[in-house]
Amino acid sequence: MPKHVGLISFLVICGLWSMPKAAHAQALLPHTLQLDAAKLEKQGLSLAQEAAQLGQFQQxxxxxxxxxxxxxxxxxxxxxxxxxxxxxxxxxxxxxxxxxxxxxxxxxxKNADVLFALGSAHFQQQKYPAAIASYQAGLKLKPNDPEGLFDLGNAYYMTNRLPEAIAQYDKAVSQNKKFWPAINNIGLISYEQGDIPGAIQKWQTAVNIDKRAAEPLLALAVALYTKGDRQQALAMGEAALRIDQRYGDLEFLKQNLWGNRLLSDTKKFLELPRIQAALQPQGISPRTRQQPTQ
Missing domain, CATH: 1.25.40.10 (Tetratricopeptide repeat domain)
Structure with a gap:
């Protein structure tokens, strides 16, 4: 449909309305526009389906x-x-x-998915208490939803309610044993708390679940390098950046909830010559912006 077609033109195109014919040998009488509500709704649902398909392709x-x-x-x-x-x-x-x-x-x-989406919108606005309320409301309707549990964990994480965050991540994994993002984020918390072995164990578990998951692979590489296992760490770091070079951007990592301790160690890791070489094809270099304290 052309971009600037008005509603009446749209209805004519769709066959939902026709222009009134002029009467002969008498004065023109006003005509009432007759709209079929059921047909309009059907056309609306068809348009929604088109929109959903276009949205899947990021259009x-x-x-x-x-x-x-x-x-x-x-x-x-x-x-x-x-x-x-x-x-x-x-x-x-x-x-x-x-x-x-x-x-x-x-x-x-009663649509829990709408509440989860509202939570995500509030989360993106950094209105974390509102996000928590929406996620909690959604989970009352759909208590075993792994994504909803994970998102609530993230909102707790951003408000420094770390034990509650870990509890939600654990619940998400209990519902889906292969839900590696929750395992990954427990590793993020462990690293910030100084539990490096615990973080490494979580990231190894996440990588074992999905060997194409760039985030836990890079985090594992940084942790191993900091620990002194440098050759294995460099190989892992190169592999992670071959999978997804966005993880060579410190700001992107921060958006993915990487904390200050891990960001500081990652900055040093990304500046290593072999890692810089892995980033060069896309012209990406690590950002050195000072990270604020959460």
Whole structure:
């Protein structure tokens, strides 16, 4: 559909409305626009499906207008509002995302996924108490959801409620033994607390679950290098950066909840000649910005 087609033009194109014909031999009478609500809603749901497919391919500029129109044509569908909120969140329009997700919640208060998405939006805004409240509400409806448990753990982590964070991560792993991100994050906490052997054990477990997981592999490399196992550490670090070079960026690592102790050791590791050589093909170099204390 052309980008600037108005609602009436859109309805004509979709066959949902036709122009009134002029009467003959009498004055023109006003015509009432007859809209079929069921057809409009069906068209809205079809547009939402298109938007979801486009969103899967990261084509948000094409997906968002369809999702917005879908929310007008099918305003009582919580799934459409949930989709629109998710797309807005992906596009970093967090205030709009929260408004759409709250609309979805009002239409279906029992949808735990909407509450988890609201928590994520608040988390991205660094409104951690609001994020915690949303995650907790979602977990009341879906108590064994590994991702919801993990996200609540992250929100506790950001508010320095570390024992509670670890408890949520452990619950996530109890629901899904292969959920390595939770195991990885327990390692992050252990490292900051000075438990280097404990952190290494967690990261080794995470790598054993998924050998293509760059984050625990790089963290393990840094820990082993700091411990003195340098040749193995360098090989692991090179392998991690071949998998995903974003992990050569200290700011990216900070966004992934790496703490100050690990960031400091990682900065030194990334400056090593062999690691610098591994970063060179993409022209990435480590950022040396001073990390604030959490």
């Amino acid at each position: 948000f500029e094409l997906a968002l207008p369809r999702a917005r129109l879908a929310s007008q044509l099918a305003p009582n569908s919580d799934k459409v509002w949930f989709l629109l909120g998710g797309l807005q969140m992906q596009s970093k329009d967090l205030d709009a995302a929260i408004a759409s997700l709250k609309k979805a919640q009002s239409l279906n208060p």
